[in-house]
Amino acid sequence: MLPAVRNSDAKQKDADRAVVVAVTSRAVFESGGADDDEDQDQVYEVGTAFPLLQALQRVNHRLLEENPVESLLFDVVLITTDRRRQRQSSRITASTRHYGLEVGRFCFAAEEDFIESLLKNNVRLFLSTDRNEAAQASQQGVFSALLDQQTASFPSEQLRILFCGDAIIRPDTGPTPASRQAAQSFSAQLGEMRRSFSVLDSPLSIVLVTSRGGRESCGEALRALRSRGVSVDEAYCLAGSPRGRMLSLLRPHFMLSDGFGDLEG
Template identity: 30%
Template sequence: MSTATGTQPTPAAETPKHDEGVTSAKAFYDSLASKKRPKLPKPQNAVTIAVSSRVLFNMSEDRKMYEEEGVEKYVQHQQTHEEEPLKTGPAFPFVKAVEEVNKQLRALYPDSEELFDIVLMTNNHAQVGVRLINSINHYDLNIERFCMTGGKSPIGYLKAYLTNLYLSADSEKVQEAIAEGIAAATMFIAKKDLVLSEKQLRVAFDGDAVLFSDESEQIVKEKGLDSFFEHEKKFENKPLAQGPLKCFLESLGKLQRKFHAKGARLNCPIRTYLVTARSAASSGARALKTLRSWGLEVDEALFLAGAPKGPILEKIKPHLFFDDQMFHIEGAQELGTIAAHVPYGVGQKYHKSTLKEAEKK
């Protein structure tokens, strides 16, 4: 086929010419091939993380338009600006770190499908999808699975996508997910920027009502600290029941062991932390023995005996910190930690008003 000016195409035998930065046709096509997206794992083999559009991207102004001007104006705005990438949100560094782990796993295990898989799970309308796709491509994210539910709650789809963790800006949807037995948390934007590792995914967990059940917190609230310490000493060798995030730590541990098997324990690109208000001498043993009984471990365990968690987290610089107490979330936010609230256990009735206020900020 000739061009619009009538110029004949380059004969097949001739070598195409390219920019000076590409010295040969082979180098040119190699550069294109290098941009090919990696093959996605089968869902049954993957660690699937569902993220909402409002945590992957910063859509606070868009959300305000939706609430004040309605869905039609919102959809029209997204279509008008669909070539303009959305700004990054609190889950973005976590997703980028996850993709780095996948890159290193593929290098060690080229045929393995035990990888992270990110799903965009949103109640946005399909008409907004083009802007979301363009934004994902702009940031070169490997996200191919989408669920856009057109204003309906996406929670019913989480199990169908075999979700291991759900991250959202909507606390009510997170509560729905946890009620369905799915690990979930409400994400918040940090109030200052920290430089996070680009080569190592770091995830920090609170203990009670996050990794473990809230049975010990119930004793504290009902009978006080002295009774709590007595209880933990008495039942030191009885494992705590599991909490809502235990299964996600289990998923992280499964991928960590793949690196350990290749002699990469010390420079593993996944690092986990237990950051708990428990005191080591009085109640720490039961927490560690519980993890051991589950066949799980954390890389670092920090027992703070009631001290603020923010300064410790500022040193750790996790991509994500999970806690069930809003005052710990807020303290972490103030010092730059990306935090996620787990609505579980006896304290949640008290936290609901605080949580709603935090969502508005």
């Protein structure tokens, strides 16, 4: 496992306060039809998670506008496990620079030890388009979520994060206690960020959706989030209705549960 490489183009965040979000490079960049080792000078096409990284940056910029010495900021780590792309590290860094992405570190790890890299980099949230990767990380106590191409890739001026209320009111369904604890820690940090902005014109929107039960279930989930310091901008009680259509309307960048969140309808 290679150590994480700091991005000299980006200002480094406070290690004690920053919320480290790791995203797989293949979720951020697509091959664009040219993925040969010799093609180091060509930048990658943007992928599913590109709008997500832009939304994270907007939150950081607004936090610093509100408080120039703010240290509770998102710190993005781009992680690469694909061997071919690891040989193209200069192309990954060049693509990041080309698109103006504020990536703090680049991490090149083998598939068998990428979780160790997440732990060493103090990752608070791991995002991937690969279900197996996200599930493996969650089982090892790293809070993880699956990126869905139809929703995560939709450009938005807001970072839109959806909480699964059903998992919140039934926390024992998560894969490991460590993962649930990591989820609660991330939620608390997210809530603190949200409190930095007013009700209107916020670059961060937190949405709650409960699929099962009635208003009582939704109320229970709201109270659980408030106990962690998380205020919700929107709440929806589906009472057993399929959530696919609602997700297509809400278009969250990703969905969180207390264990392993996905975006299936």
